[in-house]
Structures are given as C-alpha cells and as structure tokens.
Amino acid sequence: MIPVLIVEDHPLVAEGLKSILSNSAEFAIHGLAVNGAAFKQQFETFKTGVILMDIRLPDTSGIELCKHAVASGKPIKVIALTTFNQQYLIKEMLDAGAISYLLKNATPDEIREAIRLAGQNQSMFSKLVKQQINQLSDKTIVLSKREIEVLCLIAQGLTNIEIADKLFISQLTVDSHRKNLLLKTGSKNSAALIKFAVDEGYVKSRNE
C-alpha cells in the first residue's frame, strides 16, 4: 500500500486523482493540499510514499515544494503532474529532485504506473516530456540576462531605439542583442522570436 499525497489546486483534477487512486487497495491517499501552506502542514505527518505535485500553485511553485520535500531527507518520491511542457520547468523540477514528470493529459493507468515505479525508485515521463529532455542534452539554448531583458521589451513592441533609451545603452548594442537572439533561438524574424519566447516561457502569456 503506497501512501500518496496530492498537491493540486484544480478541484476537478484533484477529484479525478482521488477517484482513480481510491478504487484500488494499492494506494492510500494521505491527503490533498490545494496550496503550499497546506502542503507544508500535511507534509509534517507524511513519513514515506509518493507526492503528486502540481507545479503552478496559488501561493508558491511545486518546484519550491519539491525542494522542501527532498531536503527533509524522508523516503519520499515526488512526481510532477502539470499541464506545462516547458523545457525550463522540466529542468528545474528534475534538478529539484522530482523522479518523474507527467502531463495532465496522462491516463489513469499511466499515473498509477508512475506511482508504482516511483516506489521502486524508477522514473516515468510523458512522451512529449521525453522529447524535451532529449533536446535538453543536445542543444541547450541559454539566453543571457541582458538578452532576456531585451527579448521582453521586444515582445512589448518596443523598437531598438526605444529599448536603447530604456536601458541607457546604444541602439547598436540592442541591435547586437537582437541579432544574437535570432541566432541563438534559430528564429527568422521578430515574429518567430516572440512565438519562441512564449513557448519557452521567457515571455509569459496572459493565460499561463
């Protein structure tokens, strides 16, 4: 019997998880935390088992909570369960010590299997997540702080001159940054660059 702690702020998804885990005697639901505060409280009495961890939470991020859980030294495993398939989130979550990373379109069978595997210290990733992880090792696009700064201003519709004014640097410098952004991201022009930026989470869409 594997104890499971669910961290999930969407009631519907939480309900779904409870439903698919409670049909079987294999799993014992320790509790449901709808935010970081609730999690920390419930984690106190959680001695061993598996945590199903949402990443975006009202008051904090699942990445922080995962670090918290791992740092406790308890024999627990964290499975990330989220809608977000961004490279940088996957990387941070795995760096934080998560053993598996599933997307929310996962089937009940996949989730149950991931929990079983976690008990045996084995990983499991959604197909799309695997692709992202493979790309992680190949070509890691690393944008510098300044480049990200410029990128965000481009996304706001500023021209190079306006960006230069805002950052107190020469227009030529902004020009360089922009060229490097296109080069590094493999984008053909500003439009494609911004699309990339939103996809990769450098620029946040209003709906994320």
Next chain:
Amino acid sequence: MIPVLIVEDHPLVAEGLKSILSNSAEFAIHGLAVNGAAFKQQFETFKTGVILMDIRLPDTSGIELCKHAVASGKPIKVIALTTFNQQYLIKEMLDAGAISYLLKNATPDEIREAIRLAGQNQSMFSKLVKQQINQLSDKTIVLSKREIEVLCLIAQGLTNIEIADKLFISQLTVDSHRKNLLLKTGSKNSAALIKFAVDEGYVKSRNE
C-alpha cells in the same frame, strides 16, 4: 434527473467530472466523448439534457460541436468547460449557443450548480469570464478568417512574400492584411502583434 453528456479529452478531468456527478442521484451521465467523432455518435442518442463541453479537442473544437448540437434543435444546453479565458473563445462559444462558460478551476459545487441552472435555462460564468464578457461590449476586436490565417503564418516566421506564395495571393494583399492586423489589434509591430495573438489565443502556444 438531468442527463449529462461529457465532452472532454483529458482523462483526469473526465474522471473528476464523472466522480462529482455520480455521487448524486440528481444527474445521469449519458456518456463521455473524448473527441468530436465520439461526440457526434453519442449525440445521436442524446435526446435532452446538458452537455459539458471542453473547447480544445484532438480532432475539432468544442465551438463546432456546440453549433452542431444547437442546430439539431433538441432541447439541450451546452456548458463550456475549459482552461481558456480568452475573449474571442468566449465570444465564439456564446455565439455558437453555449449557455454558460466555466473555467476548469471551478469547484464541484459550481459545476453542479451550473448544470442545474442550465436545466432552468439560466446562465453561469466564472468570475474571470464575467470580466472578459464585460470588456467584450466595450472594444471588440474581430479578426476575419483570412486575417487569422495570415496571423498564424506570421507567427511561424514567414515573410509577406512567403505567405503570399503559400496562400496563392499577391504579396500586396498580405501587406494589406498585415497592416489591418496591426491597426485592429493596436500593435506597433510584428513582435507586439504575436504577443497579442498568443494572449488572445489566435496563435496557440505549444504549452496550452
């Protein structure tokens, strides 16, 4: 007893919905459709009741299915249930005949209440959706089909000449569309336009 047809491709959410509706004798789940094809089949035998309709589906959109359902003339009500809070989706869904629009972070109580209300021909909207609807009456940005088509190609990084080739129209026409897009959306340039497009859901982010 209200018959309910669920249209939802995320297994977890579907499971959650089944769970919160099956506890009560008030609702009778007619079926679960995970895509448009399945919906059309199951809709054949659905005489009256409420449809919980996801918008983004693997093979079609909930907007199309809603139109289909309304056109049938059967005494049914459609409730949109989705993660997307974009103005144009809300508008299209309501235009298609949906009575209510809920976000997926809705509570079980809210969902049950929305179904009851739908049976009495009354609407219900999530808080954030209400805000969007209020803004709708103010300034409604309506992009034409062709404009959206061009917009998506711009987001892919194509130049006007490439878009013209792809759509078998003159480069000058694409130029016009692009100008109108900037004008209608109030964007200063392509970068801002693409940001707007992702925000409003005209262009899908990889992570949505």
Next chain:
DNA sequence: TTAATTTTCCCCTTTTAAGGGGATATCCAA
C-alpha cells in the same frame, strides 16, 4: 437587393530589421 464587410490589389515613402562582417572592455568560471 442593397449595404457592409472582406478580400483582393495597387501606389508611394520612410523606418526598422536582418545579414554580413569586426572590435574592445568586462566578467565569470575553470
């Protein structure tokens, strides 16, 4: 069957971005 919108096409000029280099301080990490 009008009227309105959409789609298509065209003129013009100016501004901005993109593509091709290069160069020098600075800062960070091996």
Next chain:
DNA sequence: TTGGATATCCCCTTAAAAGGGGAAAATTAA
C-alpha cells in the same frame, strides 16, 4: 590566470515592415 561568454559599440548593405493613402471585386448579412 586564462579562456569563454557577455555586453558594449561600430561599419556596411539589403530586405522587410510600417505608415500613408486608394480602389475594385467578392462575400456575407441585413
């Protein structure tokens, strides 16, 4: 302390987008 990346600045040319019009078919809606 010595590379390597970063951030800054500069040259050049070409391509593309933006800004300002206008106008005729084709659809769509009233």
